[in-house]
Amino acid sequence: MLLSKPRRTREHNGPTPHSVAIIAKPPLKKPPDSLILERRKKDEQRLKVQEEVLQQKHHDLKTQWEKETDIRIQKNTVKRRVDSMLKAEGFELEKRREKLRALLDAEEQQYVIEIDAQQETVLERQAKMRARAKALREKREQERLAYVEEKLDIRWREECDELRPILARKHQNEVFEERAKQIEISNMIKSREKEEEGMYAALWESDRIMKMEREERECAAAIQRNKDCLEVLEKQLAAIRLQNESAKRLKEEEARLMEEEKLQREAEERHLLQVKRSQQAEAMSHHMNQIKLKARRQAKELQAELAIDMRILEALLAETENEKEEAVKRKGELHQEAHAYMQYLDEQVQKEKEAERELESLINEEVEKQWYQRRVRGERNYTMVAMWRVSTSREEAGTLKTVV
Secondary structure: OOOOOOOOOOEEEOOOOOOEEEOOOOOOOOOOOHHHHHHHHHHHHHHHHHHHHHHHHHHHHHHHHHHHHHHHHHHHHHHHHHHHHHHHHHHHHHHHHHHHHHHHHHHHHHHHHHHHHHOOOHHHHHHHHHHHHHHHHHHHHHHHHHHHHHHHHHHHHHHOOOHHHHHHHHHHHHHHHHHHHHHHHHHHHHHHHHHHHHHHHHHHHHHHHHHHHHHHHHHHHHHHHHHHHHHHHHHHHHHHHHHHHHHHHHHHHHHHHHHHHHHHHHHHHHHHHHHHHHHHHHHHHHHHHHHHHHHHHHHHHHHHHHHHHHHHHHHHHHHOOOOHHHHHHHHHHHHHHHHHHHHHHHHHHHHHHHHHHHHHHHHHHHHHHHHHHHHHHHHHHHHHHHHHHHHHHHHHHHHHHHHO
């Protein structure tokens, strides 16, 4: 039968019965406050990343400002050049206008001179009026003679029997010719109307076909637009769902981090409270020990001095009885001095207690100040982390909107 290996335990039997020794536990690989240190390390890394992000944003803003400034400078330079060119063209145009204005004034002066030179005298105007009146009389006389001749010719034709049937036939032929022309024109108009109707019918048919084709194309385009809108809406819904999920994850992460921050803050507060209490207790015990040692030392010194004084007093009393009254008086003085010295010691003890209370208050204030600074630093770190998370979530939301 195989021997089983002995089970390793921390207990060891001693040399005597019922004596047992226990091996101490090995030290922990991680210190007790390892979680706090890791958390602080993570917070420092996060703060470092946030500072780098802020620096990068600052550099980006500076670069953007420089680019916008360069663009603005270029625009202003181009604007100044264009303004200078426009001003030069305006000056040149104004010079040309001045030249044209001078030419116009010269021509007007020339025309005025010519008009002044062409003005007629009264005699010339009268001669022209007489010649014009004579010409009008002659023209009116010629028109009258022509009218009279036409009327005489019509009268002669109407009174001539031989010429009347010839004129009637001529008039009839003219009427027939005119009627034939009208019929021909009517037929031409009808044929043209038929051609126009056919042309309009062909145009209407082509328009109808084009309209049907256009309606079919518009219907197909509307169907395609609806499909595209549906795809875009589906993409937007998917992006909104992703955004909601990311926001939910961010909220959960923030809640978890806030809970961790709260637990860490509570642990730090408990640790600081313990440190504060231990420091106060150490300072109190040290101060009390100092006061007790000082009081003991002073009491011993006082007892030694009183013993020396009593021995001196007894020696003096033993030497002479005449000096008894002086010794009694001296003893009373010594007793008063001892009483005054004890009062002095009491006052010193009170001062020491007041100094102890002041020291305790100073220690409390210093501990409170350190604790407040750590708390403010923790709140600032938490605020910066929250701001960084909010900015990150907004950037992600903006990216998602841009993608959509």
